[in-house]
Amino acid sequence: MQQQASAPAGAVFPLNPTREYPTLVRGAGIHVYDQDGKEYIDAIAGIAVALVGHGEQRVAETIGRQAGTLTYCISNIFSNRPAEDLARRLGALTPDTLQHFLFTSGGSEATEVAIKLARQYYLARGQERHVVIGRWQSYHGATLGALSATGHRGRRAKFEPLLLDFPHIEPNYCYRCPFGKTYPDCALECATALETAIQEAGPERVAAFIAEPIVGAAAGATVPPPEYFPIIREICDRYDVLFIADEVITGFGRTGQTFGMEHWSVTPDLMTMAKGISGGYAPLGAVAVSDRVWSVFAEQQVTFDHIFTYAANPLSATVGSAVLDILVADDLVQRSAARGEYLFAQAERWRKHAIVGDIRGRGLLLGVELVADRATKEPFPPEVGASARLAAHCFERGLVIYPGSGCVDGVQGDHFLLCPPLVVTEPQLDRIVELLDQALAATARELAAA
Ligand SMILES: Cc1ncc(COP(=O)(O)O)c(C=O)c1O
Structure with missing residues (x-):
């Protein structure tokens, strides 16, 4: 029988065979850790799931x-x-x-x-x-x-x-x-x-x-x-x-x-x-x-x-x-409202990046739409993969965000979501905002070069 690429016998079926999926072994609060000990800030709570954070002993x-x-x-x-x-x-x-x-x-x-x-x-x-x-x-x-x-x-x-x-x-x-x-x-x-x-x-x-x-x-x-x-x-x-x-x-x-x-x-x-x-x-x-x-x-x-x-x-x-x-x-609903206001206020600094078209959402659900031209709101061509590139720059920095495409018409349009655990603190939000600031700058440079 012909040998197929990658996946050995008995492996978990990878959603995307071209991708490497780091193996997570542990979580604590807003952080998760892979088997090599790398720490990630989980700024999307798994995917809007880990409300009370990871590793909650109660x-x-x-x-x-x-x-x-x-x-x-x-x-x-x-x-x-x-x-x-x-x-x-x-x-x-x-x-x-x-x-x-x-x-x-x-x-x-x-x-x-x-x-x-x-x-x-x-x-x-x-x-x-x-x-x-x-x-x-x-x-x-x-x-x-x-x-x-x-x-x-x-x-x-x-x-x-x-x-x-x-x-x-x-x-x-x-x-x-x-x-x-x-x-x-x-x-x-x-x-x-x-x-x-x-x-x-x-x-x-x-x-x-x-x-x-x-x-x-x-x-x-x-x-x-x-x-x-x-x-x-x-x-x-x-x-x-x-x-x-x-x-x-x-x-x-x-x-x-x-x-x-x-x-x-x-x-x-x-x-x-x-x-x-x-x-x-x-x-x-x-x-x-x-x-x-x-x-x-x-x-x-x-x-x-x-x-x-x-x-x-x-x-x-x-x-x-x-x-x-x-x-x-732990009054997490109220905390979400208060921390959400804080996050939205801090996120304003991302507007200095021309690729940031819109910042929207409520509480600890924040979305950003990325655009090729802020004045005309022209989206990036889907094949450029703007939100995926941004997510990769975040990931390199140990930050997990949720990139998405198709917000314009189901195919065109790039955005990303943040929805951290509701237990997130203001200093942790500062760090998320700072890492995203860096990743947005790196993505803007890369897109301009492309
Ligand atoms: C709004 C909404 N409804 C339904 C679903 C489906 O939920 P599940 O993935 O748990 O089946 C999702 C998943 O992301 C969602 O965001």
Whole structure:
């Protein structure tokens, strides 16, 4: 047999065979360490996951206790205390009307559950609705249902033939308004576009609209204007369409509020969550279900025809409770708001680099869009790989950031995200800002030479 390049027998399948992946062996606070002892500042908390930092002993001890007690039970035969406790803790954080929780192992699964719940909710009401409307430049997960709702052309491209035919509306993106307008003289067409999309799809077919409160990876922390989500809520209500808020990145204090939707004082019908809910100490996600949806299942005694083997497993649920206890005890939501303000103030110094087009976000979710020409906002050609180059310069300096592409149209556009653990300190933020300052300068030089 012909010998293939790299990967020896029994190796972990590398996502990108051309890349070397340093092997991490340990984490502590905002730092992770590889097997050669190199220290990295994890300025993205894994990927918006390690809310309470790495190596948190309070969580580790809880895992040990639960592992020796009960680690697994199947959720269509048994309930378990840790899952019930976690649901109670979550209920103390979510709005009064979102008090019923289904558990998953992550964010994509949570999106799938939300889509299937919406479908069954309308079936129980005798309606054939099944269409979910999403937005361009969004991300809701990698599984096929979630990817169908996702609006990132680059991430969808190879899988298009497998995807469901869900419509997408233009995103809120004030830096490059898709309607060529300028807020506040714009009549919020990005929001009212939802009504047009519902009418085009046929109101009797539309089950839900899904949106991230602040778009994470797909667009680099784009924040809608104050009127945006109230208009979305009103349109959903008028057409009896469920509003799903994807809080997978924005949940649990990331943006300086417990949940991102609190910035707009709007309550969704279904709320998906994952990532920070377990701080990365176990795979965990959830869907918060409103009374409106729950009551139809309860009154009509409808079974939700769906199960994941690891849903509501006691070990992950215990971890969720331990992380939420720390979130509350250490006042991390408030800290995220305060440290976020500090980070945004310090980040202003990056504007001296001509490649910095826009700095946006809330709390400890900060996005920067890179541009070839600040005056015209012309993006770099995708083949230049501007954000990947920046990430490489950061990595050399021991700083991990999250580079992204496609914020303009799913293919063009470069940005990066910062979303450090909420336990980050001001001196640590200073260091992150300083290293990025150096990396931006190095990238600008390299791009100019290229
Ligand atoms: C907003 C959003 N929703 C859903 C997901 C999917 O979550 P997971 O990767 O845990 O399946 C992600 C992942 O990055 C996300 O950012």
